[in-house]
Amino acid sequence: MKTVMIKTHEAWLATLMAGFMSKTENKQVLFDFSNILFRHFNWLENEIIELEESYSYERDAIPIKVEKLSEMLNNIIHRLDEIDLQLLSSPDKNLDERISSDIKYMRDVLHTMKDEDITAFSMERKFPGIDLTEEATDALTLFLFEETYKEYELIMIYNYLKAHSSDAYLNRIFQILIDESFFHLKRFGDMGAKMGILAVPRVVMKELYQVEDVVQFLKDGINEELAAKEECKKLSEAVAKDSPELEKFFDFINHQENYHISLMTDALAYFAKKNND
């Protein structure tokens, strides 16, 4: 079961990366499939928790540097085949059937996808239609690497917290924060692909998501969101002269952080109230 979960984690990320690489109608289908695989990952995680087995979010590195989308699609199909085979050893046959049925459909669709040339690894660091200064390009490059990882890290942390909590109020907050981080991850991943610097976020260290003190984590998280707002502001100013479009985008991301801070503040207040009751 643990192996299936790890392989599903890897297949989810590989499919998400393929979505970033694509510039055609394949993109949305790949994003949808990556969402399905993320749900499988959650089902498997919940199953492991029910079986009271220990697990982690460790996984192997995922090579994605390809010249043609078909190479990546074949890689994903191979990953799905492996998961399907491993499912045979799982104790929950209903869960297996659901996952296996999804896999069969996704595999068939992936086989029929039209091929594309990939430019997501060109390292050109040029935004289509936008001429940034070298300084702004460097700042944007660093921001995309930092924040792509950070959003993935937040997804994994909130996902782990949600999987280990049965509190409906907190889980609602965690789910919103996961959805928000997915939105940011998708935007930053797309931008990374357009700049030719697409990369898989690195593995998150266990001690980050196996949170021992949730209150402290939320307090630190609010400070990190405030720091992220500053970064967005700096970046917005750095690109303003050359691209009003990017300036607006980073102002938008900056303002979105307010919502995250508000959600984390709500969660903190909830914990405080629970402790007082």
Place this chain on the structure above:
Amino acid sequence: MSMDARLIEHMMNPKNYGTLEAADAQGIGKNPDNGEKVAIYIRVGKDETDPYIEDMKFQAIGCTTTVVAGSMLTEEAIGLNLNGVKNLVEATMNLLDKLPSEDAACSEMVALAIKASVDTYEERRSDPEYPVITYKVQNSCVPKEENMQKEEN
């Protein structure tokens, strides 16, 4: 951090990122100011007269600069004997003054984690239960101008 193709390659595909299942030792470099840390895992080649780094992996809670430093330094350390690794750590520490303070803290954290892993390995040769050694950085991760502003305030 000024960027060239080699640096971007390390950002896109950090070398030796991860853990080693059969590690002979581990070492930690830590920044107590902000909770960032680097863990180094080493497997030592079993040449009793001149042990060498057969494999080295790292994991980081930190920024992209830390990951790039981890990628570069672990690449250089693999294949070196233990004295060679110590020289690499020393050479890195001697270069820190030439780096911006925030970059210096990241490189120092990686170098100290490597030193900690080798020191842990050496201690474990006489005491297999010796705990993982942690070293703390001296450089601040906060850029100099922000540090100066803080002091003025």
